[in-house]
Amino acid sequence: xxxxxxxxxxxxxxxxxxxxxxxxxxxxxxxxxxxxxxxxxxxxxxxxxxxxxxxxxxxxxxxxxxxxxxxxxxxxxxxxxxxxxxxxxxxxxxxxxxxxxxxxxxxxxxxxxxxxxxxxxxxxxxxxxxxxxxxxxxxxxxxxxxxxxxxxxxxxxxxxxxxxxxxxxxxxxxxxxxxxxxxxxxxxxxxxxxxxxxxxxxxxxxxxxxxxxxxxxxxxxxxxxxxxxxxxxxxxxxxxxxxxxxxxxxxxxxxxxxxxxxxxxxxxxxxxxxxxxxxxxxxxxxxxxxxxxxxxxxxxxxxxxxxxxxxxxxxxxxxxxxxxxxxxxxxxxxxxxxxxxxxxxxxxxxxxxxx
Numbered sequence: 001x002x003x004x005x006x007x008x009x010x011x012x013x014x015x016x017x018x019x020x021x022x023x024x025x026x027x028x029x030x031x032x033x034x035x036x037x038x039x040x041x042x043x044x045x046x047x048x049x050x051x052x053x054x055x056x057x058x059x060x061x062x063x064x065x066x067x068x069x070x071x072x073x074x075x076x077x078x079x080x081x082x083x084x085x086x087x088x089x090x091x092x093x094x095x096x097x098x099x100x101x102x103x104x105x106x107x108x109x110x111x112x113x114x115x116x117x118x119x120x121x122x123x124x125x126x127x128x129x130x131x132x133x134x135x136x137x138x139x140x141x142x143x144x145x146x147x148x149x150x151x152x153x154x155x156x157x158x159x160x161x162x163x164x165x166x167x168x169x170x171x172x173x174x175x176x177x178x179x180x181x182x183x184x185x186x187x188x189x190x191x192x193x194x195x196x197x198x199x200x201x202x203x204x205x206x207x208x209x210x211x212x213x214x215x216x217x218x219x220x221x222x223x224x225x226x227x228x229x230x231x232x233x234x235x236x237x238x239x240x241x242x243x244x245x246x247x248x249x250x251x252x253x254x255x256x257x258x259x260x261x262x263x264x265x266x267x268x269x270x271x272x273x274x275x276x277x278x279x280x281x282x283x284x285x286x287x288x289x290x291x292x293x294x295x296x297x298x299x300x301x302x303x304x305x306x307x308x309x310x311x312x313x314x315x316x317x318x319x320x321x322x323x324x325x326x327x328x329x330x331x332x333x334x335x336x337x338x339x340x341x342x343x344x345x346x347x348x349x350x351x352x353x354x355x
Contacts, residue, residue: 003036003343004350008072012045016211017237018180019264020098023132024074024157030339041203048080048101050167054239055082059279059353066093070349079119092127092349099136099261105184120144127349130154130302130342132262135283152355156337162244173251173312174206178265180211187219191215192301193308195226200312205246208238251318258298263287274327275318277307289328292321
């Protein structure tokens with residue numbers, strides 16, 4: 001049976017290196033690899049704060065789609081597009097919600113309320129909803145009133161580490177963090193935690209593009225103020241081969257995130273067999289496998305420092321957690337499975353059946 005044609009609307013540059021964009025790019029590629037015709041609808045990069053021009057362009061492109069071609073609509077657009085515009089879209093809409101927009105870091109109360117109301121109203125118009133985690137599914141059901149029967153979890157896939165990467169662990173032990181330079185990722189908390197560990201033997205690299213320029217500049221100032229320039233490298237965006245080398249050299253993966261709807265980097269860390277230190281928030285506790293990580297409260301550099309120090313000081317504990325992480329990483333699904341789950345949803349929606 002030939003897969004039903006579909007469309008996938010994504011704002012801005014699909015090559016952007018964030019978890020959400022990586023997920024959607026790999027999903028688009030996977031759906032096409034399965035022989036499905038999927039039109040990539042490129043929308044304006046200003047979402048979720050669309051300019052009038054980008055809103056008008058989105059309205060024109062989305063309402064022009066054929067009513068028999070199901071549309072996956074990226075969450076940055078879905079949660080912020082005017083409800084009246086979405087109501088005019090004839091194609092059955094499958095919302096792709098990584099995490100609700102109202103849960104982003106740094107919003108004013110008025111902005112948070114607006115996004116919550118818009119996303120809740122728009123969810124009522126969706127034929128179905130794709131999410132990356134059980135956490136996001138439960139949130140949409142309890143906070144946004146979405147029928148659980150209209151939600152499907154399509155967990156992100158994981159690439160296996162390249163076999164040719166044969167790099168010895170770094171000396172002193174390398175603490176690796178991967179996440180865009182955005183307030184939600186908590187790199188400021190990680191820096192403050194590392195500043196408390198001056199007596200320990202370690203080095204650290206924080207990888208991630210300067211997604212929020214103001215926050216990136218603030219991180220550089222904080223790094224200097226804390227006297228960490230000689231021990232912590234703010235690497236910014238790095239090439240894939242350099243990131244693979246860093247994962248191979250690392251002893252600990254740390255991300256002081258304030259919230260995650262999933263967290264692809266945790267799967268990457270487990271695929272590389274790294275013990276993880278992160279925060280008890282969002283989908284993090286159910287993404288990191290039992291025994292593979294230590295979780296601390298959000299925004300607590302003292303607790304984060306204690307967890308890191310515990311791993312640095314106890315090689316046996318670190319080794320046991322690394323083994324648990326590697327076992328979990330070896331069992332993670334690939335992107336092919338993610339595409340198959342999403343493809344089944346598209347076919348069901350196109351035929352009027354419940355996925």
